Amino acid sequence: MLDPQGRKKGSRKGSMTTIPIPPVKRVALYQIAVLLSGCALLQWWNPVLAYSALLGGLIQICPQAWFTRQAFRYVGARNVQSVVRAMYWGETGKVVLTAVLFVTVFLMVRPLSAGALFISFIVMILVQLVSVVRLFRR
Numbered sequence: 001m002l003d004p005q006g007r008k009k010g011s012r013k014g015s016m017t018t019i020p021i022p023p024v025k026r027v028a029l030y031q032i033a034v035l036l037s038g039c040a041l042l043q044w045w046n047p048v049l050a051y052s053a054l055l056g057g058l059i060q061i062c063p064q065a066w067f068t069r070q071a072f073r074y075v076g077a078r079n080v081q082s083v084v085r086a087m088y089w090g091e092t093g094k095v096v097l098t099a100v101l102f103v104t105v106f107l108m109v110r111p112l113s114a115g116a117l118f119i120s121f122i123v124m125i126l127v128q129l130v131s132v133v134r135l136f137r138r
Contacts, residue, residue: 024068027131031061034127035120042116052113055105056120063097064128066090
C-alpha cells in the first residue's frame, strides 16, 4: 500500500521515492463511463451494434488496465530495474491479451458488427489519450 506521497506505507520518511503515483485509475473509470453511455444509447437503435461496441471497448480497456497495473507496481529510484522489467512484461501482456480477446470475440460472437467493434476500440484509445493529457495538466 502507498501513502498519498507515493511511498510504501511503513517506509522511512527519508525514502528516495518523491514522485507520487499518478491517479491512472481515473482514466479507466472515465473510459468505462463513456463506453457504457455510448452502448446504452446504441442499445435503443441496434442491439448488435451495442454489444459489438461494448466488446471493442472492453478489448481496449482490459489490456490497458493490465499494463497500468504492471507499470505502476514498483516505485522509487531503488527499483529502476524492477520498474523497467514490469513495463516490458506489462506491454507484452497487453499485446497478447488484446490479440487473444480479438480472436475470441471473432470466433465466438455471432452476430457481430466488426465495424462497431473496431470503432469502439479506436474511440477508447482516443478517450484514453485525452484523459491522460487532462490528468497530467493538473
